[in-house]
Amino acid sequence: MSGLEAIASLLIVINVVLVARRSIWNYAFAIMGVLLFAWIFFHAKLYSDALLQGFFLVINLYGWRHWSHSVAREGEIRVERMKPADRWLWLGGIAAATAGWGWLMHRFTDAALPWLDAGVAMASIAAQILLSRQKIENWLLWIAVDLIAIGMYALKDLWVTCALYVVLLAVSIWGLRDWRRAERSGPDKAGI
Numbered sequence: 001m002s003g004l005e006a007i008a009s010l011l012i013v014i015n016v017v018l019v020a021r022r023s024i025w026n027y028a029f030a031i032m033g034v035l036l037f038a039w040i041f042f043h044a045k046l047y048s049d050a051l052l053q054g055f056f057l058v059i060n061l062y063g064w065r066h067w068s069h070s071v072a073r074e075g076e077i078r079v080e081r082m083k084p085a086d087r088w089l090w091l092g093g094i095a096a097a098t099a100g101w102g103w104l105m106h107r108f109t110d111a112a113l114p115w116l117d118a119g120v121a122m123a124s125i126a127a128q129i130l131l132s133r134q135k136i137e138n139w140l141l142w143i144a145v146d147l148i149a150i151g152m153y154a155l156k157d158l159w160v161t162c163a164l165y166v167v168l169l170a171v172s173i174w175g176l177r178d179w180r181r182a183e184r185s186g187p188d189k190a191g192i
Helices: 002-020 026-043 047-074 084-108 114-132 138-155 159-185
Strands: none
Touching: 002 026, 002 159, 026 047, 047 084, 047 114, 084 114, 114 138, 138 159
């Protein structure tokens, strides 16, 4: 499986680098990567992560459409911030979804790490939605997801995927800095 892991990992790294650069072409690489990771995670019995890839497929199609409209309407991918109250609502939603999904995975499956896997999955869902909506806070969630996922995948001996998340952590930190810089500098033509 490590060859397939390596290909999927490379696709996701390219995807995230393109996201950090606010390039709409990130979505083509994301779609190919999530399809491969769905297969990998299913066979590793990380069912939340396997199902998450199906969600990522749908949300990447949505994001591609949303970003396309943004470029057509404004000529760029604009970076926006959430309202403080919205941040708390999203964090509460992540916690509630993690508790519910973790319980379901624990109770009804042979999931290896049901609670940890659920937390990574639910925070990833929130981060991906926020990314699709061009909210800068997506990077903070991705940084948290990457840190937790590194340990989880190491526990499951998915070393290529673990290494991927180390790289994704670095790219997420870079993405946060780049999006903050774009927010401060105002309109440009990145992402076209």
